[in-house]
Amino acid sequence: AQSVAQPEDQVNVAEGNPLTVKCTYSVSGNPYLFWYVQYPNRGLQFLLKYITGDNLVKGSYGFEAEFNKSQTSFHLKKPSALVSDSALYFCAVREGMDSNYQLIWGAGTKLIIKP
């Protein structure tokens, strides 16, 4: 069965430090991977996605994520955190098959950036 795990409920980082939000997945075929961010009382905003090609994907707001097939991971990273990055981050996966439309979502990781 397809699944996504975000092992940390919350990540605390000091402003200016690098941040990592972890995501691992399980699918039977090729994964299509996504990161979304949710600010308080708002909908989800697309950050980046991996479909194929370069394992390092760059997205919005200076975020990037690295696809690691052997570790089945797609961790979200940023070299230098900003207080405004504080939000809820969701990882999602769908199998790379034409007939499979559903995104499977992780439970979310709350990122807190302290000044």
Added chain:
Amino acid sequence: NAGVMQNPRHLVRRRGQEARLRCSPMKGHSHVYWYRQLPEEGLKFMVYLQKENIIDESGMPKERFSAEFPKEGPSILRIQQVVRGDSAAYFCASSPSGLPAYGYTFGSGTRLTVV
């Protein structure tokens, strides 16, 4: 391009009343997905619709919940005889295609409070 529009943003209903949540997808998008988010939790898939068709309603409770996406007009998520446990944020997302390469565009959500 107005994005995905959901209304109302906030909805208060008494127990036993009906709640109607509306979602207008992005222009050119014919696929609509409804999700529910409980406080401090991730997204739970409810239903996937294309124009005039329900493709997958496996996440919908068997009773009181229904969804439609008519040929003209927005998609509607209807909850009859609401109970306190229905209090949640309901998000709609749309995509131009059901193919896996596309992520979703989300609306800002409707926050339903049942009193």
